[in-house]
Amino acid sequence: MNPISEVVGPMLRRTGITPQQMEKQVNLLKQHRAVRSFVERHPDIPSEQYLRSLPQMNQMVSEWENCSRCSGLERCPNMISGHYPYLNQYGGYIEFRMKKCQKLAAFESMKEKQKLIRSLHIPKEILHSSFETMEFDERSEVIAATMDFCMSFSEGIPTKGLYLHGPLGVGKSRIAGAIANKLVEHNIHSYLVYVPDLIREVQDAIQDHSLQQKLQAFKEVQVLILDDIGAEYLTVWKRDEILGALLHYRAAEGLPTIYTSNLDLEELEAHLRLGEKNVQDVMKAKRIMERIEHYTNAYFVDGHNRRKGEL
Numbered sequence: 001m002n003p004i005s006e007v008v009g010p011m012l013r014r015t016g017i018t019p020q021q022m023e024k025q026v027n028l029l030k031q032h033r034a035v036r037s038f039v040e041r042h043p044d045i046p047s048e049q050y051l052r053s054l055p056q057m058n059q060m061v062s063e064w065e066n067c068s069r070c071s072g073l074e075r076c077p078n079m080i081s082g083h084y085p086y087l088n089q090y091g092g093y094i095e096f097r098m099k100k101c102q103k104l105a106a107f108e109s110m111k112e113k114q115k116l117i118r119s120l121h122i123p124k125e126i127l128h129s130s131f132e133t134m135e136f137d138e139r140s141e142v143i144a145a146t147m148d149f150c151m152s153f154s155e156g157i158p159t160k161g162l163y164l165h166g167p168l169g170v171g172k173s174r175i176a177g178a179i180a181n182k183l184v185e186h187n188i189h190s191y192l193v194y195v196p197d198l199i200r201e202v203q204d205a206i207q208d209h210s211l212q213q214k215l216q217a218f219k220e221v222q223v224l225i226l227d228d229i230g231a232e233y234l235t236v237w238k239r240d241e242i243l244g245a246l247l248h249y250r251a252a253e254g255l256p257t258i259y260t261s262n263l264d265l266e267e268l269e270a271h272l273r274l275g276e277k278n279v280q281d282v283m284k285a286k287r288i289m290e291r292i293e294h295y296t297n298a299y300f301v302d303g304h305n306r307r308k309g310e311l
Contacts, residue, residue, distance in 0.1 A: 026050045029057045034064035038087045038094075045089060053094035060085045060096045073103045082107070118190070118217075121197035122177070122227065129177035138303040139171060145299055146175055149256075150182040157222065161256035163292060165264050166301035172260040175301070176225050179258060183223060190223040196232040202242055215242070219249040223256055230263040230271050239272060240284060247291040257295065264300075265293055 030039050030050065035057060039045075050057070063078050063085035073082055082104030088095045119127055131147055142164065152158045162179075164172045180190045198218075205211035218224055224246075234243070250257050261268060272285035 022051060022054060023047075026054055026057070029054075029061060032061050032064075034061055034085075035087065042089060045094070049089070049092060049094055052092070056094055056096035057087070060087055063096075063098070067101065070103070073107055118221070119180075119192040120201075121194040122173075122192050126173050126177040126227075127180070127192070129174040130181050131178045134171075134174070134178060139175070139301055142299045142301050143175065145297070146179050147182065150179060150186065153183065153186040153188050157254065158256055159254055159295070161223075161296045162258045163261070163265065163296040163298040164259065164301050165261045165298065166303075167305075168262060169305035170301050170303040172301050173227050176227055176258060176260050180223075180225060188222050190225060191218055191221040192225040192227060193218065194227050195229045198226075199232040199234065199238055199242065202238055215246060218246055220253075221255075223258065224250060225258045225260075227260050228262070229259050230261045230268050234272070234274060236274060236281070239274065239288070244284065244288050247288060251291045251295050257292075259292065259296065265289065265298060268292070
């Protein structure tokens, strides 16, 4: 066995500590709980390797102590934020390595899951709503039904969506946002769309030749949520070539659609007639309504106006 001075001579000259001090420091570090488990798993590692790897062990213990006092991912002081240290034997040395911690893994998982929700012109408070913070009052039956809808994805994609209608400000859009966030738990992609703005964007999409591309995303998403249908301004072309084509595709593919509206189903049909009384518009409105009524369960959402911040 080589003398300590030969094994760690350069380090001794650089730091100015004696061999005895170095041995004492190594022995102290080996008693630290972050190092002790490594020592117990590797009983055959000679003492020279520990002496040669003193800087790595020091750094490992320092980083480990940071982790033991963790005050949150955003304030992580470690060499690599969101990573915890461990020791590894390699090539005659004991290496100091870092591995992603649970907090960083959870954060990345959350960010990845958030990608499952896409939205178009939806306020942040709607996108961040959840059933956990929702008041179960007059809407209890509706909320329970929407939660059942989300749970049904554990058994496969349901064939029917939801039609939530009721007065202004009773929380229909918040329920829709909570549905989108609940579906994330089942790894289900959703697209939450404010219908009036969707219709207004159609003209821009025609001009920049992106209409079909945008429509395809709405057509193919696993769950499409159309917020505030009936509040949009429609023309015959927009009704038939945008809304009609979109709902026809989703019905044919068995993809559920969720609607929120201030209008009940009869009022929505009158809206889709565009105020015209000719037979053609009546039949086209009825055809769209068949794709809504047949493929949804309708619920009336009642309650007081919550627009002033109350859930």
